[in-house]
Amino acid sequence: MIINWFPGHMTKSLREIDEKINLVDAVVYVLDSRAPFSCINPALNKVIGSKPIIFVLNKADMVPEREIKSWVSKLTLENTKAVKSDSTVSNSAKIVAENLRALCSDKIAKKKARGFNTVIRAIVIGVPNSGKSTLINNLCGKAKTATGNKAGVTRGQQWVKVGDYIEVLDTPGTLYPKLDNYEVALNLAFIGSIRDEVTDTYELSLELIKRLNRLGDALVARYGISPPDDPIAVLGKIAAKRGFVLRGGEPNIERASAAVIDDFRKGRMGKIILERADEYGKTLFIR
Ligand SMILES: Nc1nc2c(ncn2[C@@H]2O[C@H](COP(=O)(O)OP(=O)(O)OP(=O)(O)O)[C@@H](O)[C@H]2O)c(=O)[nH]1
Ligand SMILES: [Mg+2]
Numbered sequence: 395m396i397i398n399w400f401p402g403h404m405t406k407s408l409r410e411i412d413e414k415i416n417l418v419d420a421v422v423y424v425l426d427s428r429a430p431f432s433c434i435n436p437a438l439n440k441v442i443g444s445k446p447i448i449f450v451l452n453k454a455d456m457v458p459e460r461e462i463k464s465w466v467s468k469l470t471l472e473n474t475k476a477v478k479s480d481s482t483v484s485n486s487a488k489i490v491a492e493n494l495r496a497l498c499s500d501k502i503a504k505k506k507a508r509g510f511n512t513v514i515r516a517i518v519i520g521v522p523n524s525g526k527s528t529l530i531n532n533l534c535g536k537a538k539t540a541t542g543n544k545a546g547v548t549r550g551q552q553w554v555k556v557g558d559y560i561e562v563l564d565t566p567g568t569l570y571p572k573l574d575n576y577e578v579a580l581n582l583a584f585i586g587s588i589r590d591e592v593t594d595t596y597e598l599s600l601e602l603i604k605r606l607n608r609l610g611d612a613l614v615a616r617y618g619i620s621p622p623d624d625p626i627a628v629l630g631k632i633a634a635k636r637g638f639v640l641r642g643g644e645p646n647i648e649r650a651s652a653a654v655i656d657d658f659r660k661g662r663m664g665k666i667i668l669e670r671a672d673e674y675g676k677t678l679f680i681r
Contacts, residue, residue: 399545423438424525427454428667429669431673433521433587437568438519475496490533514561516563527539545589584655612658
């Protein structure tokens with residue numbers, strides 16, 4: 395299966411991020427905690443240059459707590475901070491605002507000494523569906539940006555005020571111009587960062603089943619299928635368990651494929667991480 399998705403709006407979006415980067419004090423880089431490595435996009439790293447970064451390990455509710463801790467320490471580097479967030483829970487993103495203020499404390503103090511208040515500006519970037527717009531709504535306590543459970547919801551940049559002293563710029567999710575690392579492409583597809591229309595649901599579900607079998611017993615827990623089996627047979631078993639049958643009594647494999655992917659994406663298989671911090675070296679993030 396070939397996975398590639400870099401529509402025209404992403405080229406435009408990368409260009410627009412490049413145009414705005416000099417206007418902002420910091421970058422809020424939103425990663426999906428299930429696959430943080432795949433969410434770090436080399437095309438964006440160059441654009442960010444030397445700006446201070448706050449990595450947000452978003453969707454932290456979907457992975458085990460200890461894994462998040464490892465990622466937070468891995469991504470806390472010189473000029474970068476890392477925090478976790480479950481942006482669907484109100485107020486959980488306020489740590490991002492606190493870190494923004496801390497990162498810009500020099501600027502705030504200098505302005506204050508001259509009798510002014512400072513507005514801190516940050517750009518929010520990340521792969522599609524990582525939760526950028528949800529995080530922004532959480533930060534300002536209102537639904538100011540459109541969100542949705544599919545890739546490519548935000549289509550244009552939008553400034554949003556967070557209180558009186560912070561402004562954040564929402565951006566459309568961007569991917570790599572070329573997804574030449576197949577593991578990365580699969581992980582992005584599993585977490586819903588790639589439009590379903592450009593992947594093959596059946597093939598993707600087989601890859602997901604293979605991966606889940608390698609990672610543990612998620613399929614056993616969700617569907618009571620034991621022991622882990624050949625992926626095609628697993629789809630047949632899921633169809634039988636869930637009562638997905640076609641008119642002639644044949645198992646409805648297509649529905650079973652879609653169900654596995656949907657169950658994984660919605661966290662119905664429990665807390666699962668696809669990429670653990672200790673699998674990646676120090677060169678993980680190069681600008
Ligand atoms: N479980 C969980 N779901 C989240 C979290 N943050 C966002 N979501 C969900 O993820 C989906 C995508 O959220 P969006 O905020 O639209 O993502 P986005 O990064 O703005 O996506 P694009 O605009 O397409 O680039 C929505 O269904 C959100 O409810 C989180 O921390 N935990
Ligand atoms: Mg969005």
